[in-house]
Amino acid sequence: MAHKQTYPRTHSSGHKSQVLWSGKNLKPSTLPPLRQAKGHSKSKMKTWSSIQPVQSQTSVEMANLAKNLRGLRRREQAHHGKMQAKVRLMRSMLRNQRTSLQELYSHEGFLSKLNQELVKSIQDMEETMAMNVREMLQQQGILGNVIDILEYSNKKRVQQLRSELQEWKEKEESKINSLQQEVDQLNAEILKAHEEVNFLSTYMDHEYPVRSVQIANHIRQVQQAKDSQQDELDNLKEMREMVLGCFSKMIQEKKKKILRALMVKTQKPYEEILMLKTLDSQRLQRCTVWFRELIQQLKEEIPILVAEVEQMYAEVWNPREVVFKDVLLQRPKCTPDMDVELNIPVQELLPF
Template identity: 25%
Template sequence: MSAGWGRKAATRIDRTQFNNDELLKSLGSQFNVDFNNYDQWSRTSKSNAHDKSQCAKPSPPTEDDSTSFTVKRLKLKKQATEQENKEKELAQRIDILKVRIKSREKSCSDYQKRSKKYLDENRSRWGESVLRRYEKYRVGMATINSNFAKELDEALEDLQIAKLKVDSHLSALEKEGKILNEQLTEKQNELSVLVSYKDKEYPVKAMKIAGLNTEIENLKLTNDEDCAELEHIVNTELGKYEKNQTKVTNEVTRNVTEKAVKMMHPSLKDMALQNMVMLKEMEFHKQEQEELEEKSAKLQEEVQKLLKDKKSNVQYQMFPEFYPRKAKCTPDMDIVLDIDTQEFLPI
């Protein structure tokens, strides 16, 4: 009867509320929330075993029966202790769940109270906020109107100042316009005078200017011709003067030398003549020396060519087999040693 009532009560429990419980998640598989199987809390096995033990007839005890009886008894004790431990753990867990449920209910009630309190406060504050906004709006409108009036007065003052400036500027421009008109009339009068001059007097003066320019060009040509003739005359006279000067200098030098020679001692005359002869001979010998040096250089080149030529080597020409021609070893050539070595015959 008790087992059937427990199963009915377990079916009425909503198990979805245990899915997100942190305590049950932490316990894990140690606590089974499935209350459909109510056999673990029933005591049918113990009662059936007790009934069976009462209904069975006592038999004479033997050693095997006594040992089996003690083993069964120990097993039953273990099962009973395990069952009691499980019941204690279950009771503790149920107490913990009850405490958590109470705390959650308390927190829910607190949240509801707070929500009501906040709603009341918001309702009371809403009216105050509207009044405050109205006051701020009224003060703002007053300040805006006062600022607008001030700005309007300032703008009107600026407008009057600008009008005065524009009027003064216009008066100055009118004065400048009058002055410019007067200057324009003067320039127009001058232009009319110039136009009349251009039409009447300018052509005559232009013809005179053209005639004067042609006369100037003709005078330039005649002046150039006169300058050329004058230069020719000057050059001819200078040439004549230079010729006369050279003649005079030659005559003077000749006379002076003749007088000096006449006044010299005969031995000095001979010495001077000998010096002149020696100078001539020295020049002649220098020329001969230069010619001989050129000839000697050419002969040296020919000798070098003959020394290098094979045909000029008499020994090689007479006995070529005894004097073979060998190439000289220059510094940039590689040396290859060709030494005779003893080679043994293969055995």
């Protein structure tokens, strides 16, 4: 980046030196023709001064000289115009080069700013990348530790599962052996059952019809016996219920008699006391009723008596007021609820 930053300066300085060198090279090319023009004008003046005293030359020579002078003037004018055009071109080129130099300087400043910004952005990117790399390394370390832990736990789990698998295999083998033994036993039982089936097939063909008739007869006899026994059981149930009902009635009557006798025995010593207490309770109930009525009457009379007492208090006079009746004029008291009448004498105006 530093090389790129210094490169435009070297280019601009080289371009500037090239422009100055071209200007220096052009000066000698432009100046000598002007000097030649001045020398030629001096020689022309000398020729005119030499021509004036010599009047004896012929007209042919004069015409030739005039033609030569005209050609020289035309050449000098053309050369002078070319030189002025070259000067103008050089000035315009110098102006253009100056503007281009200014633009190059402005581009140089802009590029330097861009380079600085790029350097800052690259530094920031490098810092962020370094931070990200550090974080990734930390995460990688953490993940490595986690992976190691998981591998260790997985190894333990695999060992545990292998041991469990071995135990399960042993158990399954023992189960398979026991099942094989059961299968062998079942096969033996099946063989026995086949033998019995073969025996029964021969039995069904020969002895089964006779035995089935005998079994049907026995079933009928058993059913008849069951029916007769059921009737007998029903009769026995009815008899039992009747006997139990009679016994329960007798027991209830005996219980009632015993309870009555016990009540009489227990109440005899306390019979008089109970009678007295019942009489007392009846009297107390009557007294309570009478007292309640009396209390109700007294409650009704209390407000009347209170009003009479208040009236009596109002009628009773203070002894001082009775003795000093003339001195202490009795005037009615003014309560907040009473209306007040003002008796103020008014001055009457005389007619005059």
